[in-house]
Amino acid sequence: MALAALSLCHCSSSITTFLPSNSRQPSTFSPHLQTQPFISPLTKSQPPNSSSFLFQFRPSIHCRCTSNKSNVGFQFVSLVSLFQEIGISFKETKSLLSNASELSSIQLDSLHGRILYLQSLGFLKNELQGQLKQATVKLLLSKKLSDFPHKVQLLLDRGIAVDKIEHVLNKVDLSKAICHRSMEEIERVISFLKPFGGVDLIVKHPAILNHDFDCKLKPRIRVFTELSGGDEDSVGKVLNKFPVILNLRVEHVETHIEFLRSFAELDDQQIFKIVLVFPAILSCSRERKLRPRIQFLKDCGLDSGEIFKFLINAPVFLAISFRDNLANRLVFLVKIGYEYRTKELPVAIAISSRMSCKNMQKTVSVLLNYGFSPEETFAMTTKKPRILQYNHASLEKKMKYLTEEMNRDIKELLNFPAFLGYNLDERIKHRYEIKKGSREGQMSLSQLLYVSTEKFQKRLLKNPN
Numbered sequence: 001m002a003l004a005a006l007s008l009c010h011c012s013s014s015i016t017t018f019l020p021s022n023s024r025q026p027s028t029f030s031p032h033l034q035t036q037p038f039i040s041p042l043t044k045s046q047p048p049n050s051s052s053f054l055f056q057f058r059p060s061i062h063c064r065c066t067s068n069k070s071n072v073g074f075q076f077v078s079l080v081s082l083f084q085e086i087g088i089s090f091k092e093t094k095s096l097l098s099n100a101s102e103l104s105s106i107q108l109d110s111l112h113g114r115i116l117y118l119q120s121l122g123f124l125k126n127e128l129q130g131q132l133k134q135a136t137v138k139l140l141l142s143k144k145l146s147d148f149p150h151k152v153q154l155l156l157d158r159g160i161a162v163d164k165i166e167h168v169l170n171k172v173d174l175s176k177a178i179c180h181r182s183m184e185e186i187e188r189v190i191s192f193l194k195p196f197g198g199v200d201l202i203v204k205h206p207a208i209l210n211h212d213f214d215c216k217l218k219p220r221i222r223v224f225t226e227l228s229g230g231d232e233d234s235v236g237k238v239l240n241k242f243p244v245i246l247n248l249r250v251e252h253v254e255t256h257i258e259f260l261r262s263f264a265e266l267d268d269q270q271i272f273k274i275v276l277v278f279p280a281i282l283s284c285s286r287e288r289k290l291r292p293r294i295q296f297l298k299d300c301g302l303d304s305g306e307i308f309k310f311l312i313n314a315p316v317f318l319a320i321s322f323r324d325n326l327a328n329r330l331v332f333l334v335k336i337g338y339e340y341r342t343k344e345l346p347v348a349i350a351i352s353s354r355m356s357c358k359n360m361q362k363t364v365s366v367l368l369n370y371g372f373s374p375e376e377t378f379a380m381t382t383k384k385p386r387i388l389q390y391n392h393a394s395l396e397k398k399m400k401y402l403t404e405e406m407n408r409d410i411k412e413l414l415n416f417p418a419f420l421g422y423n424l425d426e427r428i429k430h431r432y433e434i435k436k437g438s439r440e441g442q443m444s445l446s447q448l449l450y451v452s453t454e455k456f457q458k459r460l461l462k463n464p465n
Contacts, residue, residue: 078108151178151186158190159199171206178209189213196221196236205243219250227257228272242279256282256290264294265304274308278315293318300346314350328357336364337378344382351385362392370399370410384417398424406432408445416445431456 076097083093152165160168172178178186189209193201202208211217224235224245238245260271274281284290297307311318320326329352330345338345352360367377367387381387387395398420402408413419422428431448451459 079111082108082111147183148179151181151183154183154186155190155202160203164203168203168206168209173207173210176210176212177206185213189217192218192221195232196239201236201240201243204240208239208243208246211246217246220246220248220253223250223253223257224272224275227268227275229269231272234272234276238276238279245279245282248282253282256286259286259290263291264307266308270308274311274315277312278318281311281315281318284318289318297346299341301341301343302346306343310346310350314353316353317349320353325357329353329360332357332361332364336374336381347385348381348388352388355389359392360388363388363390363395366392366396366399370403372410372413376414380414380417384421387417387420390420394424395420398422398428401428412445416450419445419449422449434460 079097080090080093084090152169155168156162156165181189190198190202192213193208197204208217211220221235221239224238225232228234257268257271260266260274261268266274281290294307297310302310317326326349329349333345333348333352334340338348364377364381367380368374372380399410399413401424402413402419403410419428427449435443435448
């Protein structure tokens, strides 16, 4: 039917071309980005073989058809051919036209002109074929694009690589980020973001361009810049780590900051350092999470300086679920001897928060299985809190080597629990094998392992046997 429709059409065509690049006014087009002359499958006319033309439009087609049905069929076949050239399949074309009926009403030469305009910048061609989402293609082809290519060229000129453009286009709201912004506004956004990561920040998090510059982007970033004392590099790290922080209203962020100042008695420098390691603190509920958990730290005897150190080392304490996570840790720590309203409890929580509660339970079980009482286990973990975050399998290997290969009493660990933190092969085995059979006699675990490598080697030189 499509071929029959074509045969009923009497077509006349005319060539529409751009002026030579050297005769046009200066523009933001990159001189090296050129589109190859196009040969239409709908006509046998060949484009002029002239290097003075940057590129050509498809011949403008004026059809005098015997029926409306034939005209619709011809238009559809032409659109299918046109979209196939940019990597859109027949099936995708049908879907695109059903969701964007306005495309079928656009003259072919106008539609093809828009495509060539995009191709002049490297879009919809070669490595970008088929990579743009249908919704993006619909928007690009449906809008008036008199200055769109120039805006995208501006992004290229400012450092966004051509192979990253399709990623940026697919991730931004084109209407907000590009189409409804002037060249000057886009330039302002890029220049403003430069101290905070600039183009790299945009490529990693394109959605940052969606924010209104004057009402959202500028005032929201200014809050963090002021909090940091003007440390733009660190603010950039916050934005790169947690870009959704820009979704938070200025009033929301300022209220959180004021809460940390007054309730936790932290200064701005301390607050920003916490934000730097854990930006999500500003999205935590003040009343449901921040207030009760900071109050818990106060009840355990921590002052503002100690609260700051705690939050730097274990910021997830503020975000993890109480019922599914934190409550289980507290119950388990109390069972092995930790007490509420003591400074040892938050220290244990900070250490254990870096590992799963299940691993902590297995680690403590290893100690109990080797004969340590709950009181002794508590004593060792308060002396060396990091034991709570050691891998239980690694811990068991070290204790087995201590008792079976070194023939030492397991209770020696009560005096030197740091033994469990040394590397088994590189430190424990290495030094034990060297000193085994030494005339110095049996050394304590601390004498064997605690001294630095330099001092250990000097001791070997003095007493080689």
